[in-house]
Amino acid sequence: MADVITRLKLESGEFDSKIKRASQGLLQMEQECRKVGGTLAVLEKDQLEFVKGLGQMETVSKSARGRLNELTQAYTELAMQYKRLTDEEKKGDFGKALSASLEQLKTRIGETKTQLGDVTKELNGGGGLKDALDAVAGKFGLSIDQVTKFGGVVAVTTTAVKVAKDVFFQSEGNIDEWGRTVEGAKGAYDVFLQTINNGNWSNFFQNLSTAIQGARDLYDALDRLGSIKGNNQAAIAIVQQQIAQLRLMKQQGKDVDDQLKAATANLAALQKQAVTAGKNAGAATMQQTIRNGVNSMGGAYVSDRNIQAAIGGILRKGQSEFDKYKETVNKYENWSKAQRTTVRQINDSQGGTTNITETKFDINLLTKEQQRQYKLAKAITERETEIQKGIAIYAQAVQEGTANAREEFKGNRYALQGSGGGSTGGKGGGTTTTAATEKEVTIQQQIAKLEQEAYTASDERRAEIAKQVQELDKVLAAQKAIRDEVHGTVKEQQMATGISGLTPEMIATGQADIKKQMQTVELGSEEYNDLSQRLIDYNTVSNLLQEAVKSGLEVDDSVKEYFVDALTGPIGENIPQALYDSLVESLNEFKEYAGDNPIELDTKTGNVNEKKSEKKEDDTLKETQKVVSGLSQVASGLQAMGIILPSEVTKVLSMLQGAMTVVQGVGTIISVFGSTSEAANTAAVGANTGALLANTSAMIALEASIAANTASNFIPFAEGGVVHAAGGVVAGTTFSGDQIPAMLNAGEVVLNRAQVGNLAEQLEDNDNNGGFGGTPYVTGEQIFLGLNNYLKGAGYGQLVTSNSK
């Protein structure tokens, strides 16, 4: 619906400054007059009073800090003036009065300093932000809880607001204390000061509530980070000591693998708490900073979700995101549509008036969405340094997380090495995965050497060599097992024990059963589809769980049980995609944490691929698809032009389209049935694609010849057609689809019949003088406005006729 309300708002700040300017002007004139008005030693009574009154001069600032600045400045200026006086003047009334005023100012400066000091003490000495808030707020009879509630119930009664307002004003000395108290929520303070000027108290309480809540959240997050770090210190030290002891015991040949694993897991859990808290604190710092920035501006409300999305972008993309926001701010601030022009009249020195035109950016000229974008970008750009603090906290947490993950990995490997390699385990946590591989290579070389020797050795020696080789094979196998265990490439054993009921055997048997059943049902029937979905489920669950085991992610028992139930349950009840998605998401989060590449799930096959390699497999297929679809578009375009394609061409085209569908289908089916042999699948799909590409090349050749043939048809058509370089209505009776070829230039706009009709209607609607009451019609020849004169006493006739020629 069109706008039904237009608002007018008088900025009280502007109003205030108008008065302030006038006042300052008067002050200046007064000073000028004084300068000309003879000696200062001789004063009128009123003037003397004025000088005496300088000591009690009013300050404009609402905050103690600002007041302090003003008073100090006034003191310095007056002191300078006093110094300039002659001794005689100093002894005179004026000198005495000025001196007294200076003393008074000095006392006031001292008092203001004490006030500032008191507040700082309260803030630093309190038990937390909440206590500090309460302590200071209590001074002027307000409770923070009450104020928050007050803000929550925004149905603020006028009386209540008036009371609150009076309380604030009565305790003017404490207003700055209030501001200092909510320093964590600078936005609230800004809003408060604005509110004193504009009197919009309901807005203040709304924003104050948000700001206090945000400040508290931030405080809590930082506090939690500090507490966790502090509280876990002892626990971490104890567990680290335990691990050291266990390692020592292990070196002495004792079987403490399980205990070592448990201790490592315990250490990881303790460290993870701090990492999570750190991430939260970092994000909360950023959120609070941006929220304060956004709240200090007018315009549309920016939701937490918008801010969180921006934070996500900043964390992922870094500087480029800041640059982007800076551009956004510049774009809007320099946008001509967002500039408001005001004309101000000022009195010039000749007694006349001069008009001054000022153009200023005005957020209210943007749409609500644009306002949101602008506010967010502005807040981020202005508070870049503060946001960096949040980023630093977050980055530190991530680094700690990576370090911890590495430590955990080392610890686990240490435990595993001992169980496999016997004496080899003594080397401790310092050995790396590469070292294990080197060991394998050494053993393999030894085996190769022995086998070489066996060719020429005696029978006895050969038998001995065979035994040695067998022994070495065992050691080699054990080494491989260690490496695999550490890498997590194959963890079937662990999978069998770790996932109750979901053994590889169970999955293999289940898949085989399904395949058998599929052979008995009709291809393409509903049952067949259900069975193939079940097969995909098996594949997905198996792959995802393997991936989880590889990554070292613990899958919740309830999820595992659900999987077992779902896979053994009645056919047709499939596992919801959302569950898979959430698992993949957790896996990716974990992988990102450990620095691995993220994975993605192919929902059609249940295969798990690395995300970055998503293109490689299907690139050729997709390219081919594009070519085929492009060709069919060419063909339909030619047909639309009235060109009849040779029957072979149409046949080849439909064959190609069919083949494409088949190849896609075959690809899916192959990957579903033989998920274990991926190479074979790719080869099969590749072979099909190759064949298809061959067909496509033939098609391209054909297309070239068609283009050559049709060129002769096309040119005369264009020559004979209606030229629309100067605009006009396109003639004909074809109103749907794209039937008539158009030759266009860049920058031209094509409007269809309905759009032209709408335009005509709007033109007619915009006529405010009652309108013609007509209805626009667009035909192949004309656009005209017709009147319905049915049952009317007098006809008005045809009003407008616009001919196409």
Next chain:
Amino acid sequence: MADNFEIDGFVKQRKELEALMMSNPAMEQKVQKIIRTVLMTARRKISGEAKSAMQADPRQAYKAVKTAVYRQILGGSVSILNKRHAGAMSLYEPQRKLREGQRGGNRVPRSDRTTQVMSYQGADRAFILRFLNAGTGQRTAGTRNGGLHGSRGAIRARNFFVNSSHRYMQQAAEQLTSLIDELIKKEIA
């Protein structure tokens, strides 16, 4: 001493100006009064635009242009919204005058049903005005044999509000500035 007299005048004026700052509730009320005045002018003009945009206006919908002066901040609005309280209607019916030579008035008391029919949902002037302002597409009522039947026609959008309100509010703002200047002068005089 003439010079000193001037200086005192300045001091006095400056103090008065400082006292006029927005913390002064009396000043706030005066400014609000000015706002009301300029908004009423704007309302009258917008209303006139609405009237001239319609050939016939039997329910005098043009009267539905409303003004509001804000309490908490200095400002106001003109709108064609409904009355603020739910269900409140400013129902208007043309006065039933006697034709020339006709005797007597309506002798049959109006039935409840007639009242009910006349006070349909949306009979509010502002509701009518909004429809006339925004217009409608082709409207139909009821279905028969699977198709839509009963054409109710379309209302042509007059779009008078956006154009006229922006124009007159601009004028109101200008008027407001000069009135405030006058007010300040008057207050310190």
